[in-house]
Amino acid sequence: MTEALIVTALLLVAGSATAAVAVRDPVRQSLVLAVLGVVLAVLFTVLQAPDVALSQLAVGSALTPLLLLLTVRKVRRRGQRAAGGGGGSDGRRGGGSGP
């Protein structure tokens, strides 16, 4: 019984990790990463590591995706303007080495 649980959890981890890499859109990726965090927490519980499972749940499925989403939001907010005004590569780049 435990063995079946462990194998299932392991396969889920492998699957969701692969999905997290394969999904190229950062917003979707952060959702998949949240799922990966939950699945990892389940795996750790089955592996009798409740301490790690708790922190993985807090960090991996809440904090990290939240940070990723906030970053996406910041970057997108810039991107909208850049797409509209062509300000993508504005004059504040560092150096004279651009081609």
Next chain:
Amino acid sequence: MSPRMRLWLVATGGAGLAALLVAACLDLPRFGGDRHPYGDQAVEASLSRHTANTVASVTFDQRAFDTLGEMSILFAAVLGSVVLLRQTRDEHRARPEPAAVSRPVRRYALLVLPVALLTGLYVVAHGQVSPGGGFQGGVVAATALHLLYLGADYRALERVRPIAPYEAGDALAASAYLVTGLAALLAGSAFLANTLLPYGTFNTLASAGTVPLLNAAIGMEVACAVVVLLAGFLDQAVEIVDEGEHDDGEYHDDPRQRGK
């Protein structure tokens, strides 16, 4: 390098590494094996110090020096992201408009907030007897504060969360951990030795000597650190506006739609 070339490189290197790792996996002791010399001794050492949660004993007593390093990493990351996400000279702040929150959401958030905060504190306080401790409780408590953002709005969050005290709290918690360690040294024992307090009664809150103290210090450090980290990112995402962005004041996109 062209993407094609890079792919070849990744394939070659990845295949080599994969072969190495698979060969190593086949040589590993089988999964679930019975030989854990260090672990068994750690359990004994934990029981000898009246610590019911062995993991807490390893983290805050036997290998407390690792935890010092880990705490410093967190401390450094907080300091680093404060520096990296600072408002630069070419940026200004735009006050976000207050957004209307539907009543059920508000009620839910304000109801859950104290519960979550208490849960966090409980988890911190019981680190030495049950799973959990400073890290887990700290993150929960810090995240709980951000329910305010969901339930009220960003301004309400900013009122209960002036950043400066949290930054100071982060640093003071780190100092508290260090001072506990130094106190043991001054008392004639080794740095971070768990010899200052009686080991107490097994499986009660007052057990395990200095473990609860270090646990509390970590809990405070983590909670403050997470608050400051999230604040830095929220600031960037919601308030700070640079030249490349919408700054005409018409931007009322509710961050919650994406932030949650």
Next chain:
Amino acid sequence: MTALTHVLPYLVAAWVFLAGCYGLATSRNLIHAVGCLSVCQAATYVLLLAVGYRDGATAPVFSDLAPGSRPVVDPVVQALALTDVVVGATVTALLLALVVQVAKRHGTVDPDELSELRG
């Protein structure tokens, strides 16, 4: 237990690590790349905890368990993994802070479009 389950956890860890590396190398978006790096890190948790597992054992917490009554899994790897989780979160935060600044200063988060620092 069958022979496969004796190594499966290790193989899963190896797979997750390599998948993360692949994503990191081929990423077209720096935010995505940071996500891939945290996938790589997930591999280290899995490996550590798999190494410390013991068949039929329980969690190393003696609050409702008489010491010595049942075997427990290795608490040391759990402490290591705990450290690792926190380290991972902080590194992610710092990397994302840098990505935010890259987006501001370069106007893009596509690594193919970053044209500085060559040669």
Next chain:
Amino acid sequence: MHHLLPLLVAVPLLGAALLAAGGRLVPRFVAQSTACAVAAGTAALAVLLLTHSSPPLTEWVGGWEPVAGHSVGIALTGDGPGLGMAALVSVLTLAALAYAWRSFDEPPHGHAGAFPALVLVFQAGMCGFATAGDLFNAFVWFELMSVVAYALTGHRVEEARAVQGALAFAVVNSLGAYALLMGIALLYARTGELALTEIGGALDAHGPPDALVLAGFVLVLTGLLVKAAAVPFQFWLPDAHAVAPTPVCMLLSGVMVELGVFGVWRVYDTVFSGPGGLPAADLARVLTVLGALTAALGAVMCWHQRHIKRLLAYSTIAHTGLFLLGIGTLTPEGDDGVALYVVGHAGVKAALFACVGILLDRYGSVDEHVLHGRARPLRSVGVMVVAGALGLAGLPPFGTALGKSVAEEAVGGPLTALYVLASAVTAAAVLRVAARVFLGLGPTPEDAGGASGADAYETTGSGEEPETRQRLSRVPDTMTAVPALLLAGALAAGAVPAFGNAVARAMSEATTAGLVHTSVHWTPVGVGLGLQSTALAVALASVAVARPGLLAVPDRTLPLRRLQSGHIGDYVAWLLLGTAVLGALALPGILSG
């Protein structure tokens, strides 16, 4: 005395915490003096411990002394090399903080203490790594110094290059750290130990090495070699070192990279050198091949830079290659030579970065072509740059020269030639810069306006902003005193005979428990080789300045430059390939054993 070992970490950390908590309440002056005092105190402590490190100190943190030969605690190793690195780290930290006293002028609003606090945490991480006697603990400090280094590198967030370089640095080094952690987990699975010597003992008890030991070795070495910037893990280094604030560059190039080499030496010596570890021939092959490639690539790329900080960064790569070659001999002489070389190099390289920092703050550029002849008034700085270049070349009696000559004799054969060549080329590049920038020799470069020529695959140094609030009109005394003192230190390391012998004694006590006595002294051959590479450097530099066309063959090196693409995906791909190469290089001994 051994109880004081953890203080090397605790004192700077406490200082940093106090600065972070109280930094906003005190004026900048107070924050800086506090930081300097803490760094100086730690340096004094490190030196004090160093004088008591014979026989080597061991501390079990938390008082977990071994019971029946085994401890559940963490071991700290206070031997000569470890404490020597800690002392070097602390002295350089003090130098960097003193240098930043006047020059580095950008505290984030309300965070006057943030920069010095970060530097102190950096110091703590490096000291912790240097004295770690436990593999996982070493990882923790390794990660701490990495995390601080990312933040410090990206400190000037307004600069496009700074944030890009910091990001590349962070991604590559984090991946390396995770590889290191995977390796630790594998070794733990086999041995059930974390203390370095215990892992080694348990490996030996298990029997001859197999694929698991190989994988553990490769993964651990990947992490350390990424830090040491060995080929093909080196790409992050020029990107990061070229953009980091000058005081940070002094620490990155002066000690952090060398700590990677130190880690390789320490881990091999304690974990893999026994019969259950990796055969010596394999490690020698790995280090010789990678070291030779690193030295050659670093030297070639160094020669072809015009961004002066980047040039110095590549010269660090070249010298790291030489260090790897030296420890790759696996002889006591090689170790002695490298130890001394590292000390001398730290002084010289930090001094050179400090001088370039002065150029940046005074003229707002670090481009060799743009600055042509403009720094004539800064005569003393010019003298120091030339002295530093001669130190790089290995002119006796610099500490670099003594260390290099000892290592050269240890490696022997064609590798000696590589030693002479690599050090000569890196020194020649710096001499060329000095001649053009401080003396205005040679024809004015055509692209002195700062625009890059037809070859766009190049990083110029003209886009850099001064680190002070405005360009300096007068160079503060602290900024010139620091490089002068550092150079004097590098000179003393070679000129004071007792120093070399002390280093040799410390190394032999750490490795062979004092059974093999080596002594470090000047030999006629060594002095001859030092003079030879200096002469070569001067000759190369004169030709380059007088006849720029003669040595400028960018076309042939273009493929090499194209590899340095600034693309994070490329760097990760190279890292994967490098791991596979490491495995392949170390494989023969496993197969035959």
